[in-house]
Amino acid sequence: MNIQTILDYQALDFEKIKINRQLAKSEEYVRYTHATEAMKKSVDKVAKMSTRAEQLFAKVDMLIGQYEAACKEYDEIAGAAEGLDEDLKRAEFYEKSLETISAQLEQLEKEASAAAAELSALGKEGEAEINAANKSAAIAKSGKGKVDELKAQFAGQLEEISAKQKALEEAADPALLAVYRGARKQVKSFPVIVALRDGRLCGCGIELSGAELGKLKDGEPFVTCPTCGRLVYKPEQ
Numbered sequence: 377m378n379i380q381t382i383l384d385y386q387a388l389d390f391e392k393i394k395i396n397r398q399l400a401k402s403e404e405y406v407r408y409t410h411a412t413e414a415m416k417k418s419v420d421k422v423a424k425m426s427t428r429a430e431q432l433f434a435k436v437d438m439l440i441g442q443y444e445a446a447c448k449e450y451d452e453i454a455g456a457a458e459g460l461d462e463d464l465k466r467a468e469f470y471e472k473s474l475e476t477i478s479a480q481l482e483q484l485e486k487e488a489s490a491a492a493a494e495l496s497a498l499g500k501e502g503e504a505e506i507n508a509a510n511k512s513a514a515i516a517k518s519g520k521g522k523v524d525e526l527k528a529q530f531a532g533q534l535e536e537i538s539a540k541q542k543a544l545e546e547a548a549d550p551a552l553l554a555v556y557r558g559a560r561k562q563v564k565s566f567p568v569i570v571a572l573r574d575g576r577l578c579g580c581g582i583e584l585s586g587a588e589l590g591k592l593k594d595g596e597p598f599v600t601c602p603t604c605g606r607l608v609y610k611p612e613q
């Protein structure tokens with residue numbers, strides 16, 4: 377079975393990879409993607425901070441509610457304790473209750489001031505992060521035109537290659553093309569189809585088993601390397 381069409385198809389895929397790499401390596405593209413990523417990170421951070429701030433506001437509301445309730449209770453007990461000087465035992469009870477509530481109020485004040493301090497820190501951090509996001513956005517915006525230009529330029533070349541591939545798709549064995557496409561999704565490196573090395577090794581250096589080598593001898597176009605997933609073919613001598 378002739379696999380040359382598939383090898384040609386792969387070569388065109390490689391051309392596309394090289395073009396995309398060229399784009400990815402260009403100074404404008406690198407700066408643009410860095411700025412875009414930085415902006416996204418800042419926006420995420422601000423969103424998290426704002427969630428935390430909402431929690432803190434809710435906590436402060438709750439603390440104020442508890443504080444008011446405790447104050448009310450304190451006033452009631454203090455009021456009831458008035459004029460009880462005679463009854464020492466009862467006065468002692470009221471005093472203990474007032475002490476407990478005072479301690480509670482003190483604790484609530486501490487929690488409220490901690491929440492307030494965190495909110496203030498969040499406010500400052502949030503402001504800095506929003507500034508950072510705006511800065512990144514400005515860099516991304518200023519570079520976008522050039523990146524779009526580069527993309528358009530490369531898109532023309534990519535289209536030309538795709539047109540050539542389309543012609544090969546019509547000529548290729550559909551089953552082989554499907555095997556190649558399946559392997560391309562699996563194999564992370566390129567090329568996906570490799571020639572047998574030294575008559576027995578895969579491109580990854582692994583020795584293929586006798587059974588696999590036998591398949592190639594029997595005329596199978598490729599065998600799949602069990603280690604790396606590449607398609608190995610036997611080049612014609």
Ligand SMILES: [Zn+2]
Binds near residue numbers: 580582603
């Ligand atoms: Zn391999």
